[in-house]
Every structure is written in structure tokens, then in C-alpha cells.
Amino acid sequence: MNAATSPLPVVILISGRGSNLQSIIDAVASDELPVEIRAVISNRPEAAGLEQATQAGIPTAVIDHSQYSDRAAFDQALLACIERFQPGLVVLAGFMRILTAGFVHHYQGRMLNIHPSLLPAFPGMDTHRRALEAGCKQHGASIHFVTEAVDGGPVVLQAQVAVQQQDTAATLAARVLEQEHCMYPLAIRWFAEQRLRLDSTGQAVLDGKILTEPVLLTSQSGTTC
Ligand code: GRF
Secondary structure, three states: HHHHHHOEEEEEEEOOOOHEEEEEHHHHHHOOOOEEEEEEEEEOOOHHHHHHHHHHHOOEEOOOOOHOOOHHHHHHHHHHHHHOOOOEEEEEEOOOHHHHHHHHHHOOOOOEEEEEEOOOOOOOOOOHHHHOOOOOEEEEEEEOOOOOOOOOOOOEEEEEEEEOOOOHHHHHHHEEEEEEEEHHHHHHHHHHHOOOOOOOOOOOOEOOOOOOOOEEEEEOEEEEO
């Protein structure tokens, strides 16, 4: 395999269940995603996603945040662990830690996150409950480059989910998660194929055009998984 066709080395960070991780593993296994998952790293030893990675033959590591005196010490250890795998992209897939500025700068333009809301609406936790309480008609998920602003980096891709009258946070979360599993492999593929990047002014660029607004995942727009 020559350099042009080499799969992109990727490290995936998780904290828990790992369903987005599984969707990425599945996309790689079915040759839809030209990446090599070099490692899955969790900040929680009990994260279920670690077992899924092991099942798929992917190396795993745990950097347990509770063993570090502060955020900076944890991020330093995490960075050292990631660097052993030399990734071209770091994928946050349900990684529930706020990262320090130094860490974020190190991976500037090389780190993506998925967030379960239509950003900039509802950064942070409990997004589904908050969307219901706010009476939103549309909810969804976003993929963005990671910057220092928590859940605030340039959004690349969004999927919308219509809120139904009988929805609970759990039913809404389940429909949003379905979209997440479809959209994350797609955005990672764009990055791996060098169609997606962050430019020097901090704006997301897809196919040579600055994304003034995120791409919407719809069959009408031709953007489907
Ligand atoms: C997802 O909803 C993701 O958007 C958010 O955390 C959740 C992780 O779920 N950041 P999983 O661990 O991928 O199943």
C-alpha cells in the first residue's frame, strides 16, 4: 500500500458505552472507512467500549482521570499515551472530559467530537431533557472540530430529529443516537479522504469551500451515510 492509499491512523477516546465507537469499528470492517484504528483509550476502566475494542482486535489503554491530581496532569498522561500511536486524527466518541487548552492546541485541526444536540444549542450535559424542556420541535446531533470552547468548535455535520409529542429524554436520545451512528463514520471518512479540514483561520473547509453552516444529513441534500 503506498502513501496515497494508506489508511489514516486514528485514536478513539471514550468514557463509557461505546456505541459510536462500534459504529466506527463496523464502518472500518465493511471497508467504508479508510482508517486504521490504532487504539481506543478510556478515562474510565469500566467503560464498556473497551471490551468492544478488544473484540475487534484493537489495542486499548486506560488513563484513569481519578488517579491524577489535576486536569493538566491527566491531559499530559493522556497525550503521552495517544502519541505512542501517532494518530493523524483523534476521535472523541463519548469522551466525557473537558480538555485543557494545551491538549486542544496540540491536536488543533486533528480532533473531532460528536455532541447530541444541534449546536450551538445545548452545549454540555443532559441535552435531550433540555431540548424537551425548551419545547424544541427539532433536536439532533452535531460533529465539530474541537477547540478550546467546550462544544464550541466549528460544526461540520448535523442530523436533525423531529421531536414528537410523546417523546421522553430516553426515546429522543435513542433516535438521535441512530443518527450519530450514521453520521460519525461519514465525517471521519471526509477527513480521511482529505476533503475536510480546519483552515488557518479556524474555519471548517469541505471540498475546498468554507462551511458557513454545517452540512445537514438528509437524503434531499444528497448527504447520507
Ligand atoms: C453520545 O450521545 C455522544 O454524542 C455523546 O456521548 C454519547 C456517547 O455514547 N458525546 P456512546 O458511548 O458512543 O454509546
